[in-house]
Amino acid sequence: MPRTTGPGGSGPTSKDVARIAGVSQSTVSYVMSGKRPISAKTRKLVEDAIAQLTYEPHAGARALAGQRTSVIAVVVPFSTPLSAHGLMSFVEEIALVARAHDHDVLLVTADEGIAGLRRVAGRRLCDAVVVMEVRTDDDRVAVARDLGVPVLFIGVPEDAGGLHCNDFDFESAADLLVGELAAAGERDVVVLAWGDDTTSRDLNYVPRFERGARRAAQRHGVALEWAPVPADRVLDPVLEDVLAGRDAPPALVVATALPEAMGALARRGLRPGTDLSLVALCTAAEAQAQAVAVTACSQHPRDVSRRAVTRLFRLLDGAGAPPGVELFPAEVTRRDSVRPRP
Incomplete structure (x- = not known):
């Protein structure tokens, strides 16, 4: 649908969001700031209205709110059913570690590229972002460096400078x-x-x-x-x-x-x-x-995920190491499928 604008064509406002969601303007404010508990049903109404209006709250308002969402966004495009199946052990372990830190996980499964990162960070839907299904030449890299929330890649793009990356070797x-x-x-x-x-x-x-x-x-x-x-x-x-x-x-x-x-x-x-x-x-x-x-x-999908998210929470707590690539070491486990040397 066309972008809805507020008075004077200046873009949608929290009032517009409240109207679409059928809630009060203060409720919209509480959803965005996290200052009061809001039911999951009401929160979804507001978030759906925001998505419909492509509304993004003012950065200054977010800063004034100064509240964490207690949510980690996991950007993991499910390109095919097979790829989705292969990624679920990673996602499950991320969710378990996040839960241990009293955080929930927001899955972003559409292949939105840059738009997906900007959406979850711009609308203050999360405290940090995990990026998966990383491409060698990944357009999300440039955005991640300036996103305003901690971002960790599970994967190593070719241009990894200034990024926090974890993966298997x-x-x-x-x-x-x-x-x-x-x-x-x-x-x-x-x-x-x-x-x-x-x-x-x-x-x-x-x-x-x-x-x-x-x-x-x-x-x-x-x-x-x-x-x-x-x-x-x-x-x-x-x-x-x-x-x-x-x-x-x-x-x-x-x-x-x-x-x-x-x-x-x-x-x-x-x-x-x-x-x-x-x-x-x-x-x-x-x-x-x-x-x-x-x-x-x-x-080692679970070990890689566990290390990655643990690192991400250190970043959230201000105690993380500088950007860089951390690889889980590879090792061979010998079983019965190799013929003895003649």
């Missing part, structure tokens, strides 16, 4: 996984990697993982091939292409779709640890749930 994980195969005597390695549905979103961990894998392959003298996993995660055609023209199956680094990869191998009578070597980037639970327990690097 994907580059080292790839290096370790390729190194594990090289140590077992494997010299022909194929990475079952993220496909166009992920790479088209420029997600930051993809090039980081690839850098680590290619660096390790060069160091160990390993031939490395990249095989993207399609969006439907049907891996039979991919494995057909990988196996074609080879006298023996290559070793596999599975960066995504591990259960589907294991199923496609089983349909060809190939057993990891016996017929070929296989390692994966996956959680410990997923690695142990396969027909053959998989040697893997876990991304």
